Each structure stands twice: as C-alpha cells, then as structure tokens.
Amino acid sequence: EIVLTQSPDFQSVTPKEKVTITCRASQRVGNSLHWYQQKPDQSPKLLINYASQSISGVPSRFRGSGYGTDFTLTINSLEAEDAAVYYCLQSSSLPLTFGGGTKVEIK
Amino acid sequence: QVQLVESGGGVVQPGRSLRLSCAASEFTFSTYGMHWVRQAPGKGLEWVAVISYDGNNKYYADSVKGRFTISRDNSKNTLYLQMNSLRVEDTAVYYCAKERARYSYGGDPDYWGQGSLVTVSS
Numbered sequence: 112e113i114v115l116t117q118s119p120d121f122q123s124v125t126p127k128e129k130v131t132i133t134c135r136a137s138q139r140v141g142n143s144l145h146w147y148q149q150k151p152d153q154s155p156k157l158l159i160n161y162a163s164q165s166i167s168g169v170p171s172r173f174r175g176s177g178y179g180t181d182f183t184l185t186i187n188s189l190e191a192e193d194a195a196v197y198y199c200l201q202s203s204s205l206p207l208t209f210g211g212g213t214k215v216e217i218k
Numbered sequence: 219q220v221q222l223v224e225s226g227g228g229v230v231q232p233g234r235s236l237r238l239s240c241a242a243s244e245f246t247f248s249t250y251g252m253h254w255v256r257q258a259p260g261k262g263l264e265w266v267a268v269i270s271y272d273g274n275n276k277y278y279a280d281s282v283k284g285r286f287t288i289s290r291d292n293s294k295n296t297l298y299l300q301m302n303s304l305r306v307e308d309t310a311v312y313y314c315a316k317e318r319a320r321y322s323y324g325g326d327p328d329y330w331g332q333g334s335l336v337t338v339s340s
Binding site (some may be wrong): 156 | 248253262265277279280313325333
C-alpha cells in the first residue's frame, strides 16, 4: 500500500500568515492526491482534489500543488476559522490511504 | 443538499458483531461508489472499505479484511457495513462517504456523514 507522510504534525500560526503543509507519497500517485479539512467534532470536508483542483464553495486562499510523490497544501492569509486538522488522501491505488494529519492552531 | 446519516453504532463486546447503516438522500445513490472510513478516538482517518455503484466491486483495508463486509441496497438508498469478530482496536467513529464522481470506484470522497461511534469493550 502507498504510505503518505505529512509534515509538520503541528503548526501554530498567527492570523494572516501563510501556512504550508506537505504530503509525500511512498510511490508515485500522479495527481491522485486530495486534501481534507476536519474541524473539531465535525466530519472531514474536501478542500482540493487531484492535487490542485479547486472545490466549489472552498475559499480561494486554499491552494494545492504537486505531482508524483510530493504535494503541498497552502493556506494564504490564514483566518481563525481555518483552525483544523488537514489530511491528504491518495486514490491512485487501492487501498486508499490517508496521511497522518497536520493540526493547525491559531495563535 | 447531499445527506448521509449513519446509524447502528453502540457498545459491543470483543468477538461480537454489529451492522452499521448509512441512509443516503438528495442524490442518485445508485450511480455513486461509497466508502466507509473510520477514526479512532483522538487519532487520524483510516480508510476501511469501498463498494462500486452497482455493488459488484468491493475492496477492504487489510485491517478488516475477512471480518467486515460492505454492501448496499440501491432500492433503499442505503449502505451497510457488517462488522464481525470485533476487536478493541476497531473502536472508532465510522463515517460513510460518497464518491465525488459518478460511476467511479476508489476515487475521492466528497460528502461525508456525521459518523457513528462503535465502542468495542468488555
């Protein structure tokens, strides 16, 4: 199975700062890499799919990039409501696998 | 708006069985693959299983293979997860999730239910 390694595990950020989260795959996944946001006591929400495709209704400050094995989720100008855990997911091959998550805290 | 509502969770002893249901509405259930994903308390997301839109294709995580069975009844717009031989480590919130693309199998889920808590404890 494909292992996804996210970094960092935790990030404490001031509002309006830029946040960068990385996800590295143990094998090439093409662009079949997706990003989810999970706020406390809520279900995950799809933010970005296929590495960089925007999802309707998601603020434009969320951007994804990457291909193959290295991917990045960028949150430009962080807002207080962005406090959450962010996960990457690969759908290049079954079983689907998630990264371990990155918790973003607002200072 | 897509709605997915899980039910059937609860407290069960190790070795026993439980069946989760996921009632779907506000989309054409019979044309979308469906997933189960779980989250142990305070932990990350773990993918469990997927079923194709017509029920003919299924795939499981190694951690549940041979113990869990995913199924669906398109006439009832309902997804199921039969969980047998439950272990303490199966304790988690179980989410059902809809695939984003019609007729796809093993793609990115877009909508998720609110989850159903399964606690395996003696």
